[in-house]
Amino acid sequence: MSLKEHTIADMNTERDVPLDVDPTGPEMFGHPKGLFYLFFAELWERFSFYGMRALLVLYMVNDLLFSDSVAFGIYAAYGALVYATPVIGGMLADRLLGYRKSIMLGAVLMSIGHFALAVEEPIFFYGALALLIVGNGFFKPNISTLVGTLYKQGDARRDAGFTIFYMGINIGAMLAPLVCGYLGAEYGWHYGFGAAGVGMLLGLLMFWNGTRTGVFGENGYPPNPVRLREKVAGISRGAWVVVCSVLSLPVFGILLYHGILEVPGIGDTELDGHLIDYAMYYVLLPAIAIVLFINLVKESKVERQRLIVVILLTFFITVFWSFFEQAGSSLTLFAERNVDLDLNLGLFVWEMNAAQTNAINPFFIVLFALPFSALWLSLSKMHMNPFTPVKFALGIAQLGLGFLIFSWSANFADANGQVSVWFLIAGYMFITTGELFISPVGLSKVTELSPAKIVSFIMGIWFLSSSFAHHIAGIIAKFTSVSGSGDQEVSGAESLLVYTTVFEQIAYVAFGFAVLALILTPLMRKWMHGIH
Known part of the structure; x- marks a missing residue:
C-alpha cells in the first residue's frame, strides 16, 4: 500500500464514514441538517452555562459564606479565564484534534464540572470551575466553527444559519436562570447545579447523535489522523491532550483561588489587584499579538x-x-x-x-x-x-x-x-x-x-x-x-x-x-x- 493509500485508509478508519458522503451533509428547512443538531447542542450547553452562572455568586455568598469581595473576585477571575481558554482550544482543534473530538472532550469535562459543583466542599468547588474553564475552551470556539464548515464559501445562507444558531444560544440563556434559579432557591443549590449538569449532558448526547448519523458530512475531523495517533513517550498525541487538560486543572483552580490577591505595589484595593487581569494584559495579549503577527507574515x-x-x-x-x-x-x-x-x-x-x-x-x-x-x-x-x-x-x-x-x-x-x-x-x-x-x-x-x-x-x-x-x-x-x-x-x-x-x-x-x-x-x- 502506498503512503497516499495508507493515509486515506487511516482517515477512513478515523472517520468511520464512506468517502463519497456529501461533504455538506443532508439539508432540512433549506439549511444543512447538521445546523439543527448543533443548534440544540449549543442550546443545552448555554442552558448549563447560564444556569450555573445565575447561581454562582449567590451560592458563594449564602452557602460557602464567602465575603462579597471574595465572591466577586472569584466570579471575575472565572469570567476572564472561561473566555480565554477558547484560544488554546481553537489552536489544538486546528492543528491536532479537529472540531468533533474537541467538542466531545469539552462537553465531557463541563458535564463533570457541573455535577461537581453539587458537592459542597471547597476543593470540589474550585475543581468544578476549573473543569468548566478547560471544557469551555474546547467546546465553545469549535462548535461555532463547525457551523461555518456546513456552508460553502459565499453561500448566502451562512449569515441566516448563524442567526438561527444564535437563537439557540439565547433560548438556553433565557430559560436557564428561570429553571436553575428556581430549583436552587426552592430545593437547594445542588438541584440547580444538577439541572445545569443535566442540560450539558443533553447537549453532549445531541452532538454525539449528530456525529453518529452523519449529518455533519465530512466536516470536523482531525486534520491529520495519523499524526494524532503518533506516540510521544509511549502515549498518543490525542491522549496527551487529555492528560495535559487534566494536569491543567489544579493550575486554573489555584488561579481562581488567588485571583483576588493584591499584587504588591499595584492598586489600593483588593479588587484592583487581580492577578488574572495582569496575566491577561502582560502575558496573554502579547502572546496573541506575536502569534497573529507570525501568521500574518506567513x-x-x-x-x-x-x-x-x-x-x-x-x-x-x-x-x-x-x-x-x-x-x-x-x-x-x-x-x-x-x-x-x-x-x-x-x-x-x-x-x-x-x-x-x-x-x-x-x-x-x-x-x-x-x-x-x-x-x-x-x-x-x-x-x-x-x-x-x-x-x-x-x-x-x-x-x-x-x-x-x-x-x-x-x-x-x-x-x-x-x-x-x-x-x-x-x-x-x-x-x-x-x-x-x-x-x-x-x-x-x-x-x-x-x-x-x-x-x-x-x-x-x-x-x-x-x-x-x-x-x-x-x-x-x-x-x-x-x-x-x-x-x-x-x-x-x-x-x-x-x-x-x-x-x-x-x-x-x-x-x-x-x-x-x-x-x-x-x-x-x-x-x-x-x-x-
Missing part, C-alpha cells in the same frame, strides 16, 4: 488582508461587548434603584425583580432571530444585503440608541427618581437588535475570512474579546457607583442622575465608534476580497 496577501479585517471586526465587537455588559452590573442596579418594575400587561401585572430584567435581552433575541435570518436572505436575493462592516456600524449605533433611551428616561421620572419599566424594555430592544447585527454575523465572517488552518484559533480570539470586554465593562460600571461613603444613603433622584449621565456618555461614544466603522468600511470591504 499568509498570502489576500489571506493576510482578510485576517486584518477579522482583527478590526474583533476590535469593534470588543467595544460593543464593553458597553453591552453593563447589563450584568450597572443596568441591573439601575433597574433595582430607579425603575418601577411593575410590568402592566393589560390582563395582569407582572412584578419583576431586578435580576429578572436580564431575561429581556435573550427574550428579544429569540423573538427577532428568525425574522433577522429571513431578512438577510431576502436582502441577499435583492442584492441589498449590507456589507459586514456596515452591519457592525449599524449594530453599534443601535446599542448607542438603547443607552440614549435609558438616559432620556430621566425626563419622565417621578418625584422618587423612578422611571417606567418600558424605558428599560425599549432600550434593551435596541441593544438586542444591535447585537443581532453584530454577533451572529461576526461569527459567520470569522469562519469565512480566517485562513482554514487557523480558523478555530481565530474563533478563540473572537471569544477572548469578551474576556477583555468584561474587564473594560467593570471599569465603566465604576463610574455609576452611587453607594456613597459609609452608611450614607443616596436619594433616588441623585442615583438617577448618576446612571443616566453615564448612559448618555456611553451612547455618544458608541455613536463615535459607529462612525469610525463606517469610515473604515471601504478599506475593509476591499480587503475582504469578494466576501460580503
Whole structure:
C-alpha cells in the first residue's frame, strides 16, 4: 500500500464514514441538517452555562459564606479565564484534534464540572470551575466553527444559519436562570447545579447523535489522523491532550483561588489587584499579538488582508461587548434603584425583580432571530444585503440608541427618581437588535475570512474579546457607583442622575465608534476580497 493509500485508509478508519458522503451533509428547512443538531447542542450547553452562572455568586455568598469581595473576585477571575481558554482550544482543534473530538472532550469535562459543583466542599468547588474553564475552551470556539464548515464559501445562507444558531444560544440563556434559579432557591443549590449538569449532558448526547448519523458530512475531523495517533513517550498525541487538560486543572483552580490577591505595589484595593487581569494584559495579549503577527507574515496577501479585517471586526465587537455588559452590573442596579418594575400587561401585572430584567435581552433575541435570518436572505436575493462592516456600524449605533433611551428616561421620572419599566424594555430592544447585527454575523465572517488552518484559533480570539470586554465593562460600571461613603444613603433622584449621565456618555461614544466603522468600511470591504 502506498503512503497516499495508507493515509486515506487511516482517515477512513478515523472517520468511520464512506468517502463519497456529501461533504455538506443532508439539508432540512433549506439549511444543512447538521445546523439543527448543533443548534440544540449549543442550546443545552448555554442552558448549563447560564444556569450555573445565575447561581454562582449567590451560592458563594449564602452557602460557602464567602465575603462579597471574595465572591466577586472569584466570579471575575472565572469570567476572564472561561473566555480565554477558547484560544488554546481553537489552536489544538486546528492543528491536532479537529472540531468533533474537541467538542466531545469539552462537553465531557463541563458535564463533570457541573455535577461537581453539587458537592459542597471547597476543593470540589474550585475543581468544578476549573473543569468548566478547560471544557469551555474546547467546546465553545469549535462548535461555532463547525457551523461555518456546513456552508460553502459565499453561500448566502451562512449569515441566516448563524442567526438561527444564535437563537439557540439565547433560548438556553433565557430559560436557564428561570429553571436553575428556581430549583436552587426552592430545593437547594445542588438541584440547580444538577439541572445545569443535566442540560450539558443533553447537549453532549445531541452532538454525539449528530456525529453518529452523519449529518455533519465530512466536516470536523482531525486534520491529520495519523499524526494524532503518533506516540510521544509511549502515549498518543490525542491522549496527551487529555492528560495535559487534566494536569491543567489544579493550575486554573489555584488561579481562581488567588485571583483576588493584591499584587504588591499595584492598586489600593483588593479588587484592583487581580492577578488574572495582569496575566491577561502582560502575558496573554502579547502572546496573541506575536502569534497573529507570525501568521500574518506567513499568509498570502489576500489571506493576510482578510485576517486584518477579522482583527478590526474583533476590535469593534470588543467595544460593543464593553458597553453591552453593563447589563450584568450597572443596568441591573439601575433597574433595582430607579425603575418601577411593575410590568402592566393589560390582563395582569407582572412584578419583576431586578435580576429578572436580564431575561429581556435573550427574550428579544429569540423573538427577532428568525425574522433577522429571513431578512438577510431576502436582502441577499435583492442584492441589498449590507456589507459586514456596515452591519457592525449599524449594530453599534443601535446599542448607542438603547443607552440614549435609558438616559432620556430621566425626563419622565417621578418625584422618587423612578422611571417606567418600558424605558428599560425599549432600550434593551435596541441593544438586542444591535447585537443581532453584530454577533451572529461576526461569527459567520470569522469562519469565512480566517485562513482554514487557523480558523478555530481565530474563533478563540473572537471569544477572548469578551474576556477583555468584561474587564473594560467593570471599569465603566465604576463610574455609576452611587453607594456613597459609609452608611450614607443616596436619594433616588441623585442615583438617577448618576446612571443616566453615564448612559448618555456611553451612547455618544458608541455613536463615535459607529462612525469610525463606517469610515473604515471601504478599506475593509476591499480587503475582504469578494466576501460580503
